[in-house]
Amino acid sequence: MLEATHLRKAFGALVAVDDVSLRLEAGQIVGLLGPNGAGKTTTVSIIAGLITPDRGEVLINGRARTGDADPLKRKVGLVPQDLALYEELSARDNLRFFGALYGLAGVELNGAMTSALHIVGLAERANDRVKTFSGGMKRRLNLAAGLLHDPDVLLLDEPTVGVDPQSRNAIFDNLEELRRQGKALLYTTHYMEEVERLADRVVIIDNGKVIANDTLAGLGRLLPAPAAPGERVTLESVFLTLTGRSLRD
Amino acid sequence: MELIALLAIIKKDLQLFFSDRRAVVMAFVMPITIASFFGLVFTPRSPDEVAKISAVVVDEDNSAVSRQILSGLTTDKNLSIRAVTAEQARDVVRRGDAAVGIIIQRGFGDAAGRAFFRGTDKPELDLLYDPSHNAELAMVRGLLTQHVMESVSREMFGGQRGQQLIDETLSQLDAAQMSGDQKQLLREMLTSVRKFNAGTGGSATARPPGVTMPYSVREEAVTARGKTPYNGMAHAFAGMGVQFILFAALNFGVEKLLERQRGLFRRFRSAPVSRLTLLAGQMASSTAIGAMVLVASFGFSMLIWRVRIEGSVAGFVAISLACALMAASYGLLIASLGKTPNGARAAAIPATLLMVMLGGAWVPTFIFPAWLQRVTVVIPTRWAVDGFDAMTWRGLGFGDALMPVLVLLGFAAAFLALAVARFRWEDV
Ligand SMILES: Nc1ncnc2c1ncn2[C@@H]1O[C@H](COP(=O)(O)OP(=O)(O)OP(=O)(O)O)[C@@H](O)[C@H]1O
Numbered sequence: 192m193l194e195a196t197h198l199r200k201a202f203g204a205l206v207a208v209d210d211v212s213l214r215l216e217a218g219q220i221v222g223l224l225g226p227n228g229a230g231k232t233t234t235v236s237i238i239a240g241l242i243t244p245d246r247g248e249v250l251i252n253g254r255a256r257t258g259d260a261d262p263l264k265r266k267v268g269l270v271p272q273d274l275a276l277y278e279e280l281s282a283r284d285n286l287r288f289f290g291a292l293y294g295l296a297g298v299e300l301n302g303a304m305t306s307a308l309h310i311v312g313l314a315e316r317a318n319d320r321v322k323t324f325s326g327g328m329k330r331r332l333n334l335a336a337g338l339l340h341d342p343d344v345l346l347l348d349e350p351t352v353g354v355d356p357q358s359r360n361a362i363f364d365n366l367e368e369l370r371r372q373g374k375a376l377l378y379t380t381h382y383m384e385e386v387e388r389l390a391d392r393v394v395i396i397d398n399g400k401v402i403a404n405d406t407l408a409g410l411g412r413l414l415p416a417p418a419a420p421g422e423r424v425t426l427e428s429v430f431l432t433l434t435g436r437s438l439r440d
Numbered sequence: 441m442e443l444i445a446l447l448a449i450i451k452k453d454l455q456l457f458f459s460d461r462r463a464v465v466m467a468f469v470m471p472i473t474i475a476s477f478f479g480l481v482f483t484p485r486s487p488d489e490v491a492k493i494s495a496v497v498v499d500e501d502n503s504a505v506s507r508q509i510l511s512g513l514t515t516d517k518n519l520s521i522r523a524v525t526a527e528q529a530r531d532v533v534r535r536g537d538a539a540v541g542i543i544i545q546r547g548f549g550d551a552a553g554r555a556f557f558r559g560t561d562k563p564e565l566d567l568l569y570d571p572s573h574n575a576e577l578a579m580v581r582g583l584l585t586q587h588v589m590e591s592v593s594r595e596m597f598g599g600q601r602g603q604q605l606i607d608e609t610l611s612q613l614d615a616a617q618m619s620g621d622q623k624q625l626l627r628e629m630l631t632s633v634r635k636f637n638a639g640t641g642g643s644a645t646a647r648p649p650g651v652t653m654p655y656s657v658r659e660e661a662v663t664a665r666g667k668t669p670y671n672g673m674a675h676a677f678a679g680m681g682v683q684f685i686l687f688a689a690l691n692f693g694v695e696k697l698l699e700r701q702r703g704l705f706r707r708f709r710s711a712p713v714s715r716l717t718l719l720a721g722q723m724a725s726s727t728a729i730g731a732m733v734l735v736a737s738f739g740f741s742m743l744i745w746r747v748r749i750e751g752s753v754a755g756f757v758a759i760s761l762a763c764a765l766m767a768a769s770y771g772l773l774i775a776s777l778g779k780t781p782n783g784a785r786a787a788a789i790p791a792t793l794l795m796v797m798l799g800g801a802w803v804p805t806f807i808f809p810a811w812l813q814r815v816t817v818v819i820p821t822r823w824a825v826d827g828f829d830a831m832t833w834r835g836l837g838f839g840d841a842l843m844p845v846l847v848l849l850g851f852a853a854a855f856l857a858l859a860v861a862r863f864r865w866e867d868v
């Protein structure tokens with residue numbers, strides 16, 4: 192459904208993304224895992240078409256985007272790491288605007304807004320200003336804005352930062368429902384347990400490089416056998432083994 | 441599809457603008473308040489409303505001449521006169537309670553009478569003045585000339601003391617240092633004056649008025665139509681309209697940087713929206729906000745202060761639009777060159793104020809020194825303010841709007857070109 196090959200992006204001397212390749216398939220959640228500054232957001236930005244890579248290409252249904260206004264962009268939805276919302280506007284006005292950016296209008300737009308608000312459980316607060324929302328509600332609205340135009344591919348950049356377990360679970364349920372509907376999802380995070388719960392495949396990057404790209408089971412096999420019988424092989428231990436324990440940033 | 445996005449961008453920017461109370465006050469309330477204040481201060485009032493210059497007079501002479509000067513000054517409609525002592529005079533002026541102090545020294549009347557015909561040994565009149573009131577000093581000096589000339593000449597042609605002084609001058613004429621011919625001529629003239637005075641009997645009622653101003657002045661302010669008075673409000677609202685349209689644009693530019701900071705720019709860029717649509721939407725909404733600022737402030741000035749477009753209405757509209765476009769592209773330039781919202785605001789405010797000040801929005805450019813007047817033609821605000829003045833109280837035609845409109849559009853194009861060139865599309 193979406194294929195990124197040999198992506199590379201440098202900011203001056205810093206190579207933020209270094210030869211990253213990954214595939215997203217319909218009905219699959221791919222976890223993009225990496226410590227701070229690993230290059231996750233930059234990778235997502237390239238895939239979403241915000242940043243032109245120095246090298247490599249992104250194919251959506253086998254086709255590369257041709258420009259800023261390419262309708263192919265409608266196939267992809269982005270949920271940014273920041274709460275990219277207008278605090279002064281109501282939830283509905285936010286969605287109305289984001290929907291219009293994708294060319295939605297009239298009945299189509301209203302239907303999309305109603306269903307997106309319903310999915311994230313904000314239908315009742317639709318007419319309230321975003322600045323009156325809790326952190327969790329804002330996160331859910333941030334997600335709804337990415338879903339509005341019903342993209343086939345959804346890119347989620349740390350969509351659960353700073354939310355309570357209730358909101359987080361609600362978001363997970365939403366994502367699992369989207370997978371059932373046959374969407375392809377890229378889920379960026381540095382929380383291992385999120386990937387363990389959600390992901391079908393895991394791509395681990397560090398210093399801009401892919402250091403693992405496998406299923407959960409496959410990753411488990413990368414580790415040496417448990418030292419003591421009964422010790423659980425967690426993704427956490429895989430992650431720390433692969434990326435080391437030193438602080439990033 | 442691009443049209444849907446374009447209209448949505450405009451609508452969203454206007455929604456955001458109106459939801460920001462501070463921005464709305466800044467755009468609509470401030471220009472009206474400040475312009476009304478400037479207008480009230482700088483509009484000339486009807487003659488009886490003109491503030492009189494307050495002056496104090498010290499009459500140490502107490503002669504017929506000095507008393508006449510005092511009464512002349514007291515009845516002058518431009519002055520508010522108080523008689524004080526010499527010590528009081530200095531104190532009153534120092535405190536700023538009077539703009540000018542006039543001291544008539546002992547012996548002034550006689551000395552002035554003698555000097556009247558001879559032209560030598562002129563007595564001095566002391567003027568104390570408040571250095572912050574130079575204009576008043578010049579005005580009082582002029583009025584004094586009139587009143588002293590009238591008083592002295594009146595005394596010399598018919599006053600008792602005047603006759604004595606003429607007699608005295610005649611008797612001392614032989615000793616005076618002048619040529620024989622001159623002495624002879626002066627003697628003949630003074631003798632004639634003596635005869636003239638004797639003929640009019642020297643009585644106070646029949647006395648001739650002496651030398652008076654041989655003319656009076658009819659003044660006509662040349663503005664739009666014969667009977668339209670100059671309206672200082674028109675200039676004040678032009679200036680403040682231009683100032684706050686720029687501030688609205690500045691605010692708009694800072695808002696764009698805030699959008700970037702909050703990650704909203706990522707949403708724009710991930711949507712299938714062309715760069716042209718994005719920029720056009722921002723230009724359109726910013727221009728619309730600017731136009732509203734002008735409509736609100738000029739509208740208020742027309743309703744409340746009776747400012748009128750005495751010239752071309754089409755010209756006025758064209759200048760307004762060109763000015764709004766210039767401001768919008770200026771705002772976009774701030775958004776392009778700025779890094780952080782606060783940094784951009786801090787850098788752009790002084791730049792904007794400078795532009796406004798040099799454009800003549802605070803004080804009219806004709807007050808500027810000549811070199812500065814020439815230099816400020818490179819400031820877009822100068823053209824906007826001059827253009828608005830031309831279309832409002834000067835009452836000039838559409839032809840006179842063309843240059844300002846073209847220059848403002850030129851600035852708009854230049855700002856926009858620079859903004860586009862420096863726009864950080866991939867800095868998301
Ligand atoms: N516009 C930019 N200019 C310069 N350097 C950048 C830019 N964007 C990102 N970087 C650098 O590139 C590297 C990767 O950044 P990126 O945001 O992709 O990491 P990340 O994995 O998303 O980190 P986090 O988990 O903190 O979100 C970092 O060192 C970052 O400082």
Ligand SMILES: [Mg+2]
Binds near residue numbers: 231232233272348
């Ligand atoms: Mg990131």
